[in-house]
Amino acid sequence: MADGPSLLELCRELGYRMLAHCNFCPWNCRVDRVAGTKFGACKLASSSRVSSHFHHTGEELFFRGTQGSGTIFFTSCNMRCAFCQNGDISTDKDNGEETDPRTLAAMAWTLRREGCHNINWVGGEVIIHLHAIVAAITLLGRDFVPTSTELTRARRTKADRFHVFKQVPEEAVYDDRFNAPILWNSNFFITPECMGILRLLTDVWLPDFKFGPGRCAMSLAKTPWYWETVTSNLALIADWGEEFTIRHLVMPNHVECCTFPVLEWIAEHVPTAPVNVMAQFHPDNFCDPASAKYRGKYAEIARRPTHAELDRSWRRARELGLKFETTTFERRGGLGMPMLGG
């Protein structure tokens, strides 16, 4: 390797400069997160907290493989999804442990040497932690080896720390260097400036595409500019020839306004992208009638989607010719659409 700064080091520098007038996401708060005297929509200063990290065996088969996806969960978010199924970490910025880039790198290093197929950066939302993640990846790219103190610190949030994983360091090496495929697992509410940085460090993208072009992103997630931001970012990675899989969660009473337009946009603009049309929505966070946090204004989504709603969603995906069946139904033990009532 040349002695001068690497491209990753330049990205790290850019990330820290942007943090001083934060424009990581389209809220474009312009607060100085380094000074930390004023906060933006994500309520974060410059430090990052990790809620947990572990071998994730719940991701799509081609990400979890046989050893799991090495997933690192960050706290806080730049959206406000009323139904958030990670509400404990997305709405509580103080959840987990404060984590510096060396500790983050130690987490990734450990997971990869334990056989994880990739490092899966997720939250909450990850873009709001861009500076720390780029710094960690930069370290990994410079033959990083964690100290025992860093490993101990990292272990505090390792959810599967009592499970004994076989160390397979040789599988973490490619061309004599440490190698960890980077998976960016995100709500995709990201500025073009950050997309440019992510392009240089992301191997595979796992974007959510939740809401249609109407008011749903505002009424359910208090997020303006959602449709235009996510569609433009999806078009961008398609243009760049990147590998990506889109996740769409079917929500009750939102098949016509959200699921259909999302699937139709994908069919028109990125028809070959694998899509996971997910059935696992359950009322959570502010939509769970059994919770003290429940708010009556979310009654329309305070239930699971019906079989009929899922059936309509999957039939539409099939009519549109989307590549969704393998990803969506692999856990059902087959690749076909399940037989559902109408």
Ligand code: SF4
């Ligand atoms: S990440 Fe987004 S929400 Fe957070 S301060 Fe920056 S622009 Fe604001």
